[in-house]
Amino acid sequence: MIEIVATPSPAMIQDLGRVGYQKFGVPVSGVMDEVSARLANYLVGNPDNYPVIEFTVGGLILKFHSSSVFAVTGEAEVILNDYPLEPWKSYWAKRGDVLKVRLRKGMYGYIAFAGGIECPRILGSCSTYMRAKFGRPLKPGDRLSLGYAILTGKAGKSIPREFIPNLWGDKTVRVVLGPNIEHFTAQGIRTFLSSEYEVTPESDRMGYRLEGPKIEHSERGAGIVTEPIPLGAVQVPANGKPIIMLADRQTTGGYSKIATIIRADIPKVAQTRPGEKLKFRPISIQKAIEDLRRREITMKALRKALNDEWFLYRIKVVGKEFLAFSGGCRP
Amino acid sequence: MLTIRLLGNSGVLISFGEVIDEEINKRIHAIAQAIEKDKPGWLIEVVPAYSSLAIYYDPTLITHKEVISYVSGLKFNVEDVKGRKIEIPVAYGGEFGPDIEFVAEHNGLTVDDVIEIHSKPLYRVYFLGFLPGFAYLGGMDERIATPRLEKPRTKVPAGSVGIAGKQTGWYAIESPGGWRIIGRTPLRTFNPERVPPSIVLPGDYVKFVPIDEKEFWEIYREEWGND
Numbered sequence: 310m311i312e313i314v315a316t317p318s319p320a321m322i323q324d325l326g327r328v329g330y331q332k333f334g335v336p337v338s339g340v341m342d343e344v345s346a347r348l349a350n351y352l353v354g355n356p357d358n359y360p361v362i363e364f365t366v367g368g369l370i371l372k373f374h375s376s377s378v379f380a381v382t383g384e385a386e387v388i389l390n391d392y393p394l395e396p397w398k399s400y401w402a403k404r405g406d407v408l409k410v411r412l413r414k415g416m417y418g419y420i421a422f423a424g425g426i427e428c429p430r431i432l433g434s435c436s437t438y439m440r441a442k443f444g445r446p447l448k449p450g451d452r453l454s455l456g457y458a459i460l461t462g463k464a465g466k467s468i469p470r471e472f473i474p475n476l477w478g479d480k481t482v483r484v485v486l487g488p489n490i491e492h493f494t495a496q497g498i499r500t501f502l503s504s505e506y507e508v509t510p511e512s513d514r515m516g517y518r519l520e521g522p523k524i525e526h527s528e529r530g531a532g533i534v535t536e537p538i539p540l541g542a543v544q545v546p547a548n549g550k551p552i553i554m555l556a557d558r559q560t561t562g563g564y565s566k567i568a569t570i571i572r573a574d575i576p577k578v579a580q581t582r583p584g585e586k587l588k589f590r591p592i593s594i595q596k597a598i599e600d601l602r603r604r605e606i607t608m609k610a611l612r613k614a615l616n617d618e619w620f621l622y623r624i625k626v627v628g629k630e631f632l633a634f635s636g637g638c639r640p
Numbered sequence: 641m642l643t644i645r646l647l648g649n650s651g652v653l654i655s656f657g658e659v660i661d662e663e664i665n666k667r668i669h670a671i672a673q674a675i676e677k678d679k680p681g682w683l684i685e686v687v688p689a690y691s692s693l694a695i696y697y698d699p700t701l702i703t704h705k706e707v708i709s710y711v712s713g714l715k716f717n718v719e720d721v722k723g724r725k726i727e728i729p730v731a732y733g734g735e736f737g738p739d740i741e742f743v744a745e746h747n748g749l750t751v752d753d754v755i756e757i758h759s760k761p762l763y764r765v766y767f768l769g770f771l772p773g774f775a776y777l778g779g780m781d782e783r784i785a786t787p788r789l790e791k792p793r794t795k796v797p798a799g800s801v802g803i804a805g806k807q808t809g810w811y812a813i814e815s816p817g818g819w820r821i822i823g824r825t826p827l828r829t830f831n832p833e834r835v836p837p838s839i840v841l842p843g844d845y846v847k848f849v850p851i852d853e854k855e856f857w858e859i860y861r862e863e864w865g866n867d
Binding site: 328329330331332333334335336431432440441442443484485487488533534535536537539540541542559560561562569570571572573594597598601602605 | 645646647648649650651653655658659660672684685686687688689690691692693694696699700703704767768769770771772773774776812813814815830832833836837838842
């Protein structure tokens with residue numbers, strides 16, 4: 310069991326979301342940065358979809374009431390009993406230990422525990438969705454039971470530095486244009502693709518509101534007949550300022566959408582702080598699919614390597630170092 | 641005319657144009673039902689709206705081209721979309737409908753007229769969207785159309801039935817909102833512990849049935865317990 314000691318900024322339980330209920334008007338929710346959250350789970354030997362704690366800039370303090378293996382991901386400062394540890398690594402904590410985390414960069418960090426966190430499932434998911442009171446943010450005094458981990462000896466794993474996602478540097482994100490492209494003028498589309506847009510403080514898990522050059526609508530205007538809203542949709546209301554629709558987005562909406570951010574770049578968007586700027590670059594759908602497939606192959610290899618199913622080698626080929634994975638027996 | 645558009649690299653949008661039309665909406669639900677019945681392995685979920693349908697898929701298993709050709713080859717039957725008639729009891733006015741007098745005055749009617757006009761039609765559920773259990777209903781009589789509140793309320797209780805422009809419907813969960821509230825249903829119209837979680841489904845027909853305060857609390861206790 311763990312106990313929440315302090316929540317300097319909002320923190321909540323999330324998994325990969327409430328999938329399959331959008332047709333009832335239920336938002337998907339789930340972690341904002343899928344890559345960092347999944348890697349946190351891999352580090353402690355959990356499957357992808359186990360619930361994790363999602364924390365924000367100011368961080369979180371918690372106390373272990375039983376020993377457990379945990380990992381923190383995100384550009385986080387990790388302190389166990391005043392002793393600095395590293396993110397992207399798994400550690401063992403014993404009863405009475407106090408863990409303090411906060412972010413150096415980005416918006417979201419994740420803590421995973423071996424065996425996951427026990428929490429009531431609503432429509433198949435532990436994800437907190439505040440508007441419908443599906444769960445609530447964590448508060449001091451909350452006690453969370455941890456799930457049963459088959460192997461408790463998973464501490465000491467780490468994500469090789471080459472595989473720590475770079476979500477904090479370059480902020481160019483790739484988009485597939487549409488679906489409501491005819492609601493914009495050619496000039497409006499050029500403005501969108503050639504300008505920088507700043508994330509404003511009015512941003513939250515539902516959407517990031519951007520400030521920047523006004524995007525011009527065509528004579529069809531900003532409104533459409535209400536239609537479904539995908540993750541990463543870039544909505545442009547009548548004021549011409551884009552809004553990126555994220556995890557807690559409504560399932561349908563009536564504003565025209567100029568583009569959709571490809572799934573592989575959603576974590577990069579999520580990790581952008583208010584005041585930081587995003588740039589949009591169009592990408593072909595073929596390239597977008599290839600890219601996501603490549604990412605998923607790497608994620609799978611990492612999961613297997615961290616679970617000791619596959620092995621990770623560092624090899625040198627003509628003086629250059631490479632990492633290689635292999636299944637099968639230990640050499 | 642049917643068009644297929646890309647929703648990034650994990651979804652496609654099937655659209656019959658920007659129209660609100662019962663026959664087109666039936667076609668959308670027929671396609672959605674056919675896909676859900678078929679349950680292809682790459683499918684994540686389908687989301688129907690008025691005249692469009694999103695198909696979200698796993699792009700590591702299938703490409704958008706394959707999804708599009710799957711949809712083109714799909715057999716569906718509009719006759720399969722059969723709506724039920726659902727009666728929604730509503731206590732109009734008083735503490736349940738603080739804006740009913742405004743709606744009446746705005747349209748030059750009496751409160752009783754508003755109740756009669758509002759509870760007469762059989763409303764069609766076009767789809768559920770926006771918020772959990774929120775039903776987009778078609779068919780409100782324009783004689784009771786009323787603009788939204790200038791300043792939305794911060795808290796509207798679950799079950800509140802309201803009017804916004806030419807639309808009517810109820811708040812399935814407690815939320816902030818700017819609709820003119822004319823009544824409230826004691827039914828728990830959205831309950832995540834039930835399968836399906838929503839009392840109405842797309843294609844259903846809704847009839848509002850006026851009830852009095854006593855009946856409201858009787859049904860309310862049955863639905864929500866004593867809390």
